[in-house]
Amino acid sequence: LRLRSVLGRRTGNERRRDSLMRRAEAIPDKVVTLPQRPTGTPPPAAAAVPADAIAAGVARIRAADPDFDPARFLEGARGAFDIIVAGFAAGDKNRLRPLLSDEVFTSFAGAIDERIAAKETLETRILRLKSIDIAEAGQIARTARITIRLVSEQINVVRAHDGSIVDGDPDHPIEKTDFWTFVRDTGSADPNWVLVATGSG
Numbered sequence: 001l002r003l004r005s006v007l008g009r010r011t012g013n014e015r016r017r018d019s020l021m022r023r024a025e026a027i028p029d030k031v032v033t034l035p036q037r038p039t040g041t042p043p044p045a046a047a048a049v050p051a052d053a054i055a056a057g058v059a060r061i062r063a064a065d066p067d068f069d070p071a072r073f074l075e076g077a078r079g080a081f082d083i084i085v086a087g088f089a090a091g092d093k094n095r096l097r098p099l100l101s102d103e104v105f106t107s108f109a110g111a112i113d114e115r116i117a118a119k120e121t122l123e124t125r126i127l128r129l130k131s132i133d134i135a136e137a138g139q140i141a142r143t144a145r146i147t148i149r150l151v152s153e154q155i156n157v158v159r160a161h162d163g164s165i166v167d168g169d170p171d172h173p174i175e176k177t178d179f180w181t182f183v184r185d186t187g188s189a190d191p192n193w194v195l196v197a198t199g200s201g
Helices: 002-007 051-064 070-090 093-099 101-117
Strands: 120-139 143-159 165-167 174-183 193-198
Touching: 051 120, 051 143, 070 093, 070 101, 070 120, 070 143, 070 174, 093 101, 101 193, 120 174
Parallel strands: none
Antiparallel strands: 120 143, 143 165, 143 174, 174 193
């Protein structure tokens, strides 16, 4: 399923929820984001991070940005999750571009182009977001980095040009656990966070 190959493999709030919805400057990042995860390579945050390590990471971010609020970050991340998943399914590159790093956008755009070339459409519905929490957090120099864990029930169906089902089942939802990593330059006046990697576990 192409949604899974890009969003659920390897490609992965703020002071106000809408801060993730405005255009963001991508922060240079070392993460290599690919539509498919190479065999044997674990997804981001595949291993559980101890709660005290997460708390210490959040504390470092707060030290760099006293206005950082984890609860509001998660609220914004949840909104971004809905927008990005819907934008990818709709093939809306303009909607995706402000929220993604260059590497992630290139991977998403490539998958969208492939789908269009195959004359296929993707239907995605997030029926329920069962949980969202911080799986990893840290601050290196001016860059804050947070990985969130999202557990959701979704229906994903790929259809051919004639409407026949290529993959997925419209009547049976699947449970997905996604790990999305966002970064932000805490030395910048721009409050936006940018998605730099996705993975599944």
